[in-house]
Structure formats: C-alpha cells, structure tokens
Amino acid sequence: MTTVVHNNYLLTSNYSIKQPNNSFLAIINPRYMKRSHITKLKKPHIFLVAVLALAAYLIFAYNYFYFRLHSIKLDWPNNRHTYRFNEKASSNKTYVALGDSLTFGFGTDNYQDSYTYQVAQYLSQNGQGILLKDFSFPGYKSLDILQTVDAVIAYKPDIVTVFVGVNDTHKLVQSGDFTKNYNQILSRLSSETKARIYVINLPYLGAKSILLTPYNHYFDSKTRERNNTLRQLADKYRASYIDLYTPTVNRFKKDGPWYSKDLYHPSAQGYKIWAEIIENDIH
Secondary structure, X not given: OOEEEEOOEEEXXXXXXXXXXXXXXXXXXXXXXXXXXXXXXXXXXXXXXXXXXHHHHHHHHHHHHHHXXXXXXXOXXXXXXXXXXXXXXXXXXXXXXXXXXXXXXXXXXXXXHOHHHHHHHHHOHHHOEEEEEEOOOOOOOHHHHHOOHHHHHHOOOOEEEEEOOHHHHHOOOOHHHHXXXXXXXXXXXXXXXXXXXXXXXXXXXXXXXXXXXXXXXXHHHHHHHHHHHHHHHHHXXXXXXXXXXXXXXXXXOOOOOOEOOOOOOEOHHHHHHHHHHHHHHOO
C-alpha cells in the first residue's frame, strides 16, 4: 500500500482518506505544531501571565510609595526641642510632647507651624506660663518612646501628649509588640507622674497619587486596628483619647494643600488642622 500526504491528509493506495494524528503532522508540518501547541497552552498561559502581572504590580505599588517618600527631600524644621511661653507668668506648666516626625514638625521648615508649638501657644493663653519640651524625633517607634520615659518623668510634666505608631505600622512592628510598648509607656507615665495624659490616635496619611491600591486599604485597615488598641489603652489608664483619624480621613485620602511636597507629611495647613482638633480636647 502506498501512502501520500496531500493538504495534511493521508491518501492510501486504496484511496481511503483519514486524518493523521498530531504527532505525524508535527513532523511533516512545523506550522501545524505551533498552532496546535498554542491552542492547547493558551488558557494556562493566560492564567500564568495574569498572576505574574499582579505580582509585578503589587511589588511596583509597594516600592513606588517608599521610593517617592524617600526621594523627596524635606527640610528639617528648626526644632530646638525646648520653648517657653509667658516666662514671667506667676503660674507655669510643663507640656511634654512624645512622638515621631509628625510631632517633630516634618513637612514644614518652621517649627512654629508644628501642631505641638500651636498647642503650647494655645495653652499659654490668658497669661499661663508654658514650658514646651519636645521629645520627638523622625523615625521613632513605640519602643523609642518607651526608652525616653525616664527623661520625661524627670521633667515632672503637667501635660503629656503621646502620638506614635505610624512608623510601627510601616516598619511592620507586630501588633503584640506595639501594644506591649504602648502599655508600658502609659503605665509608667500614669504611675510616676501627675500629668494629664493625652493619647492622640493615628491619622490616615498618604495621598492617593502615591499610596496605590491595595496598600491604601491595607494601611487604612492597620491604622484603624491600632486606633482600637489605643482607645482601649487610654481607657485602661484613664488617659484622654484624641481622635485625629475620624475628622480628617476623607480629606487626607486626597491630594491637597494639607500635604507637604512628599504627599505624606502634613504641610503647615495640615498641622493647623490637627492643632485645632487637639486644642478642642486638651486643657
């Protein structure tokens, strides 16, 4: 019997016609092999490409936020850490501010625009003498604040604001460690000073143009989780709880003049918004 190939069909000597298997056609016609394999692998390839694309986007979105944050060089505010208001007043109080770059005034080059300075100025109204001692520093986490407590106690403060936790979240400090550190901070301040203690909760930070999906939702969720912890700790130690998150979250999710040029730290306008909220709750 003679076999002839014609137009991808097999012709035998008795003129019967049959479709050859794919292996045979792959040998005699490489173009058929390519079409066949593409058809068979199309769906798995689409799934794999989608997974790789998603992974690439998540890596990009995460690193883009920190790249933008660190590539914008902000001027350091002229924070002298110690300020006096109404020095000749007959009555004087010491206000100690604990925190990170947000308390330090990062985002504005003039410390007088920071919320701490504005709050101290507010407290000095009606001739009240105020000594402001700012123990903050950019990058501080809850553990760093805990390590400053001895120095704070030595100042015998009348008023203490504690505003820390943003760096704990971004530097992936475990929730248990954060709670433990903050608990010790409040425990020592409440038992070893006579100060009125104010726990300032964590605001939403990160304009939508730099904090991309899904990390905007992730950090928002972590912020709300930490704020629940802060409220419980404030209640435990009978400290006042100041809510920055709720009245500012919708505004700070957007780009706007309340942000400095890195679109993360507040501008002078942003700090003024915070100061007015704090002033309503502090006395």
